[in-house]
Amino acid sequence: MPFQSVLGHDGALKQIKTALSSGRMPPGFLFYGPGGVGKLLAARETARALMCEDAAARGSGDSCGRCRNCIQIENRVHPDVTVVNFEFQENLLDKEMQEISIDSIREVLKAAQRTCALRGWKVIIADSADKLSDSAQNAVLKLLEEPPEGTLWILVTGAPSKLRPTILSRCRAVHFAPLPDEAVAEILVQRGMAFDEAQSLSAMSGGSLASAQFIKELAEKTSGFDPLDPLYAFRVAASLPKTAMEARPAAGAIIELLARSLSARWQAETRPRTRGEMKLVLEQLLVYRRYINLNVSPHTTLEAALLETGKFHLSVFPHSSRV
Numbered sequence: 636m637p638f639q640s641v642l643g644h645d646g647a648l649k650q651i652k653t654a655l656s657s658g659r660m661p662p663g664f665l666f667y668g669p670g671g672v673g674k675l676l677a678a679r680e681t682a683r684a685l686m687c688e689d690a691a692a693r694g695s696g697d698s699c700g701r702c703r704n705c706i707q708i709e710n711r712v713h714p715d716v717t718v719v720n721f722e723f724q725e726n727l728l729d730k731e732m733q734e735i736s737i738d739s740i741r742e743v744l745k746a747a748q749r750t751c752a753l754r755g756w757k758v759i760i761a762d763s764a765d766k767l768s769d770s771a772q773n774a775v776l777k778l779l780e781e782p783p784e785g786t787l788w789i790l791v792t793g794a795p796s797k798l799r800p801t802i803l804s805r806c807r808a809v810h811f812a813p814l815p816d817e818a819v820a821e822i823l824v825q826r827g828m829a830f831d832e833a834q835s836l837s838a839m840s841g842g843s844l845a846s847a848q849f850i851k852e853l854a855e856k857t858s859g860f861d862p863l864d865p866l867y868a869f870r871v872a873a874s875l876p877k878t879a880m881e882a883r884p885a886a887g888a889i890i891e892l893l894a895r896s897l898s899a900r901w902q903a904e905t906r907p908r909t910r911g912e913m914k915l916v917l918e919q920l921l922v923y924r925r926y927i928n929l930n931v932s933p934h935t936t937l938e939a940a941l942l943e944t945g946k947f948h949l950s951v952f953p954h955s956s957r958v
């Protein structure tokens with residue numbers, strides 16, 4: 636059954652399927668948890684399980700994956716399932732914005748008022764729901780308070796605290812935890828990656844497919860850089876995404892990798908003086924790791940961490956030949 640495609644979230648899926656099979660849907664779900672673990676996929680599967688034309692599949696809280704509704708949702712062309720996100724907004728308003736505006740929500744509602752297709756449900760998935768502007772949150776709240784018949788909202792977010800408490804209280808919260816490493820590896824293999832490479836990446840991913848993908852890209856980008864190059868720290872930091880928001884988790888992951896790599900060296904080191912030096916640097920890395928989550932530049936913090944570890948000539952990706 637199609638919910639099976641959502642790996643590593645048995646508890647969350649059980650909660651969703653119970654609501655679906657009971658026939659008593661809340662006006663909204665809140666799918667929250669770290670990025671890149673499958674929340675959006677689960678949201679689409681929830682829409683399928685709600686709108687599937689196969690009554691037996693629906694009764695079990697799942698979908699058949701084969702009927703017209705299931706296929707249209709999978710192909711992202713179903714008229715009654717809309718994903719509101721920055722991509723949707725850019726296509727609609729033809730400009731880049733920092734928030735998801737009230738105009739995008741209005742457009743979705745207009746579409747939702749048009750005649751609906753087969754089973755009468757409309758599902759609106761707000762991806763990155765924490766980016767909804769104040770007025771957009773107001774509009775969503777109103778709809779959750781007086782839900783139009785047959786409309787389900789699914790708010791997907793990595794930062795639920797940025798949503799109003801009144802919105803949160805109207806939604807059924809479903810937590811998506813970081814994926815187990817084996818699930819990340821399994822999904823990477825399903826996507827065509829070699830087993831060894833998937834294993835190695837999943838161990839560095841912190842349970843996020845998005846991180847695994849990012850680490851792979853970064854490893855490829857930095858594979859030509861030499862840790863002995865005096866500009867190594869600056870070159871690696873310059874490969875981070877440009878915005879602080881995107882660069883933050885990436886810089887955190889790299890500092891984590893540096894700490895692991897140095898820790899392995901420290902354990903194997905026998906000279907007391909070098910061991911002492913390594914320990915000091917390791918402690919400093921922990922401080923930088925904490926800085927990353929504060930309001931400091933992730934680029935500068937990563938540079939500092941790489942300069943600090945420079946004397947040990949650590950490569951960011953100790954397994955980069957396998958990655």
Ligand SMILES: [Zn+2]
Pocket residue numbers: 686687688689692698699700701702703704705
């Ligand atoms: Zn179906």
